[in-house]
Amino acid sequence: MSPIGQCLAAFLFGSVAGLLVQRSRFCNTAALRDAMLFKTYRNTKALLVCMMILTIGFTAFITVGEGHTMHFDVGVNQMLGLFLFGIGMVLAGACTVSTWVKAGEGNVGAIWALLFTFIGMFLFSLLWSHSYWPPAPGSMDHLPHLEALQFGYANAATLQAKTGIPAIFFGLFQALVLFGIYRAILRKEARIAQEHAETAAQQATTEASMDSGIA
Amino acid sequence: MEFFKKTLDPVIALTIIALLDIFLFLVVGAWTVGGGETMMTGLIAKFFMGDKLHQIPFWDIVFKPDATYWKIYISLGMLFGSIVGAFLSKEFYWRVPRHLSEWIMITVGGLLMGIGIRLAFVCNVSTFFGLTPEMNLGGYLSISGIIAGAWVGSLIYKKVLGG
Numbered sequence: 001m002s003p004i005g006q007c008l009a010a011f012l013f014g015s016v017a018g019l020l021v022q023r024s025r026f027c028n029t030a031a032l033r034d035a036m037l038f039k040t041y042r043n044t045k046a047l048l049v050c051m052m053i054l055t056i057g058f059t060a061f062i063t064v065g066e067g068h069t070m071h072f073d074v075g076v077n078q079m080l081g082l083f084l085f086g087i088g089m090v091l092a093g094a095c096t097v098s099t100w101v102k103a104g105e106g107n108v109g110a111i112w113a114l115l116f117t118f119i120g121m122f123l124f125s126l127l128w129s130h131s132y133w134p135p136a137p138g139s140m141d142h143l144p145h146l147e148a149l150q151f152g153y154a155n156a157a158t159l160q161a162k163t164g165i166p167a168i169f170f171g172l173f174q175a176l177v178l179f180g181i182y183r184a185i186l187r188k189e190a191r192i193a194q195e196h197a198e199t200a201a202q203q204a205t206t207e208a209s210m211d212s213g214i215a
Numbered sequence: 216m217e218f219f220k221k222t223l224d225p226v227i228a229l230t231i232i233a234l235l236d237i238f239l240f241l242v243v244g245a246w247t248v249g250g251g252e253t254m255m256t257g258l259i260a261k262f263f264m265g266d267k268l269h270q271i272p273f274w275d276i277v278f279k280p281d282a283t284y285w286k287i288y289i290s291l292g293m294l295f296g297s298i299v300g301a302f303l304s305k306e307f308y309w310r311v312p313r314h315l316s317e318w319i320m321i322t323v324g325g326l327l328m329g330i331g332i333r334l335a336f337v338c339n340v341s342t343f344f345g346l347t348p349e350m351n352l353g354g355y356l357s358i359s360g361i362i363a364g365a366w367v368g369s370l371i372y373k374k375v376l377g378g
């Protein structure tokens with residue numbers, strides 16, 4: 001596909017995603033933060049459903065050699081980077097998607113967060129230009145380099161190539177694990193709802209007995 | 216139109232996004248935001264610094280500024296889609312953080328997000344909607360990082376709100 005075609009496809013996808021996220025108030029930050037802080041799972045459930053569909057879809061196409069997988073070596077830097085990112089998104093109250101979506105709703109805080117994300121990236125580019133770590137994609141050879149805290153390249157396609165088992169089977173297993181987490185959340189929600197109902201009923205009984213006492 | 220009056224169930228929204236993301240994966244690559252933002256940073260820096268930018272090796276070796284980089288247009292699309300949604304549902308209005316503590320948290324949060332994305336090569340979108348569904352080892356590393364980070368962030372958030 002030509003670069004213009006790629007940009008157009010990306011813009012179309014982004015527009016629909018932006019519209020749907022705006023209308024549904026979905027937030028990736030809330031999916032993690034609300035589950036941890038408030039024990040509410042509205043966004044977490046949507047995230048899990050999306051991941052289940054994507055896992056099955058991606059691995060099905062990977063099985064037949066289709067699709068553009070992300071192609072770079074991974075290492076400790078993914079864990080460290082997303083650790084910093086995780087702190088940042090909770091403090092900023094928005095992740096990469098919601099900063100754009102909230103900016104589109106006129107949220108000045110989100111525009112400010114975007115500006116500082118850019119500044120953070122630029123600061124890191126200065127740091128990288130001294131450390132040259134993590135390794136540049138051009139120098140990656142898909143092999144583990146433990147001295148550089150790099151583990152190489154592995155995904156559903158390499159699993160299929162190494163084991164001879166179609167990638168979709170691994171995908172189905174992962175989707176099943178995600179479904180297990182989803183089910184556990186549903187059970188937890190039901191338990192919380194039941195506890196609330198019991199407390200409300202208890203309060204009603206106490207109030208009724210107090211009323212009859214007064215009478 | 217009902218669509219612009221009621222809040223959409225996020226499960227429905229994310230199901231549609233997932234199907235479209237599979238299509239994008241086939242055409243050009245899975246949904247991602249961090250790469251496009253980095254390219255935008257490079258383009259903005261080039262606008263201000265000109266050829267001096269290339270004295271910083273990162274912008275020569277890792278990200279050469281290129282306006283035809285497709286990932287930029289996902290972000291611009293999201294901004295456009297959100298503006299359309301916000302205007303049609305009459306939800307657009309300027310919201311400005313009121314307290315200094317909010318401004319500080321957003322500033323630090325933004326910086327950490329930018330540094331984190333570049334350190335990891337991926338953002339939260341690639342983590343949940345790209346790497347992990349592709350069963351990339353990096354996806355599992357990223358998820359463990361972001362969960363730990365969100366937990367630490369939540370503790371700080373609680374402390375700041377409590378204070």
